[in-house]
Amino acid sequence: xxxxxxxxVANANIAFIKYWGNRDEKLRLPANxxxxxxxxxxxxxxxxxxxxxxxxxxxxxxxxxxxGQARExxxxxxxxxxxxxxxxxxxxxxxxxxxxxGAGIAxxxxxxxxxxxxxxxxxxxDLTEPELSALARLGSGSAARSIPxxxxxxxxxxxxxxxxxxxxxxxxPEHWDLVDVIAVVSQKHKAVGSTGGHALAGTSPLQAxxxxxAAERLQRCREALLTRDFPRFIEVVEADSNLMHAVMMTSxxxxxxWEPITLAIIKSVRRWRSEGLEVGYTIDAGPNVHCVCxxxxxxxxxxxxxxxxxxxxxLVARPGGPARLRG
Ligand code: PMV
Numbered sequence: 001x002x003x004x005x006x007x008x009v010a011n012a013n014i015a016f017i018k019y020w021g022n023r024d025e026k027l028r029l030p031a032n033x034x035x036x037x038x039x040x041x042x043x044x045x046x047x048x049x050x051x052x053x054x055x056x057x058x059x060x061x062x063x064x065x066x067x068g069q070a071r072e073x074x075x076x077x078x079x080x081x082x083x084x085x086x087x088x089x090x091x092x093x094x095x096x097x098x099x100x101x102g103a104g105i106a107x108x109x110x111x112x113x114x115x116x117x118x119x120x121x122x123x124x125x126d127l128t129e130p131e132l133s134a135l136a137r138l139g140s141g142s143a144a145r146s147i148p149x150x151x152x153x154x155x156x157x158x159x160x161x162x163x164x165x166x167x168x169x170x171x172x173p174e175h176w177d178l179v180d181v182i183a184v185v186s187q188k189h190k191a192v193g194s195t196g197g198h199a200l201a202g203t204s205p206l207q208a209x210x211x212x213x214a215a216e217r218l219q220r221c222r223e224a225l226l227t228r229d230f231p232r233f234i235e236v237v238e239a240d241s242n243l244m245h246a247v248m249m250t251s252x253x254x255x256x257x258w259e260p261i262t263l264a265i266i267k268s269v270r271r272w273r274s275e276g277l278e279v280g281y282t283i284d285a286g287p288n289v290h291c292v293c294x295x296x297x298x299x300x301x302x303x304x305x306x307x308x309x310x311x312x313x314x315l316v317a318r319p320g321g322p323a324r325l326r327g
Pocket of ligand 1: 014015017018019020034108109140141142143194195198283284285
């Protein structure tokens with residue numbers, strides 16, 4: 001049967017200024033703009049094959065055929081792509097990650113970025129980077145930031161024009177030698193994923209205060225990043241992560257993503273910095289701690305996590321490139 005196929009690779013990303021809560025849940029228009037680093041080596045590779053005679057979409061992730069919600073979310077994204085391309089062919093989607101999924105290492109970001117790039121190409125759509133970013137956003141908000149490479153800003157965009165909510169690169173990967181040393185303290189799937197979490201953000205009385213002050217933090221973070229001012233940069237990164245977790249912990253029902261080891265790492269990292277090591281932390285919707293440091297400090301941060309805190313699994317990622325077609 002006639003087929004059209006494309007394969008794409010996309011990297012995960014870590015937010016320095018977080019996205020938490022949507023103005024529009026369905027369109028994933030975020031409550032605030034955010035800023036991130038695309039992570040080299042933490043990849044999703046996805047192949048989309050549309051076939052004329054196929055009866056239904058088939059979704060395979062990590063070798064497992066998906067059913068239920070995980071499949072529905074991919075099918076909904078394929079429907080968006082098909083509607084834009086004016087095609088009706090069903091697809092086979094095969095995807096694999098080289099890092100643990102569902103534990104606060106934004107696997108949905110690289111997954112929907114790769115699905116968008118491969119799906120659009122296989123469907124014959126010729127999209128610009130902003131268009132791909134806005135498309136990826138519909139699958140998972142943070143996926144908008146896994147389309148560009150290096151240091152990335154995602155603007156909240158306007159309500160009247162959802163296509164204005166996309167991400168772009170503000171500096172290439174080689175701009176700054178930052179390293180994300182990720183202490184993987186749990187590989188379990190979290191009880192409440194980020195889609196459910198975003199919907200609860202507005203129930204916290206702290207969300208309005210977080211959102212009202214997000215633009216100022218983003219500006220401070222962008223300036224510190226562009227001038228490579230580590231002390232100023234890491235101060236705002238930690239404050240922003242703390243604020244997001246305060247919102248999570250005070251929503252109804254409350255979301256506690258941290259484990260005891262998470263707080264132990266936070267306290268150690270702050271002590272190490274007061275002793276002169278250039279390192280700080282940021283945490284997503286999970287218990288794992290992203291220790292953000294300069295390249296010169298990365299080996300020492302990794303050693304201390306292993307020896308002082310008994311962290312067994314550590315991933316190390318540097319600034320990475322944009323999502324791309326393979327082959
Ligand atoms: O894209 P989502 O729905 O998985 O949301 C990601 C939310 C955080 O990772 C917690 C923060 C962020 O900006 O990446």
